[in-house]
Amino acid sequence: MSSARYRWTSLFSLPSVIVLLSTLLVGSVVSNAQLKHWTETSSETLWRGRYSNCDHGYVVHLPVGVVGHDSLPPLPNHGILISPENPGTTDEVTLEASRVLTVYDSSDAAEIGSAKGYLEQYDLKPRQSSEDVKILTEMVTRFRGAPAIYVHLRRKDGNRTSEVDELVIYRKPRNIGPQFNVIELITTPESYLHDHALFVQIEDGLRFIPVPRGECSND
Secondary structure (H helix, E strand, O other): OHHHHHHHHHHOOHHHHHHHHHHHHHHHHHHHHHHOOEEEOOOOEEEEOEEEEOOOOEEEEOOOOOEEEEOOOOOOOOEEEEOOOOOOOOOOOOOOOOOEEEEEEEEOOOOOOOHHHHHHHHOOOOOOOOOEEEEEEEEEEEEOOEEEEEEEEEEEEOOEEEEEEEEEEEEOOOOOOOEEEEEEEEEOHHHHHHHHHHHHHHHHHEEEOOOOOOOOOOO
16 A cells, blocks of 8 residues: 555656646647747738638638738738739738739628629729620629629730639628628639639638627637
8 A cells, every 4th residue: 555655646746747737838838839820021911721800700721831911910900812823922912913812801881781782883893994894604602601692704904814703702790790701813814723723722711700799819
């Protein structure tokens, strides 16, 4: 009996407890570090693994190697840009690129009231008189239970032709007003099939989450 008691107390001696607690503390720090999905550069916030927007109630699970580009604080957090040409690039990505994939949210301040109405208001019209817009595919659908619409269209202006995929989702999250969630791909005709595959992956990674009443964390 005394031998068994000795082995028990030896196992949990003070040095052993210190080592055990240190190991648990290091493991906790590593675990917390792994939960952070963003880093900041001099010009952007870069997201890997997952983009989170708890203020507007959605996350995007990013494929391995894909980097999402966001603005730096204190600018509002309304979405990310991805380069279909080089999805893992950490160089700055802008809307002016000939190939760009965008995920963003927009409040329904104009009280449009539908995903189709949003498309007609903002994205189906020619952006200038010389541009021709042709709808190749249009499909009214639902996305994660919310009304949505998908279009594939072609924009042509002079010698420049762009292929566009767009999914618009209309939602009414609790604690905030009605909003649109949009995934948009703009690319070149020769790169469309390649870039559309990435569009489908990002679409599959979009999830909706409850909007908290108070502060939230985007880690």
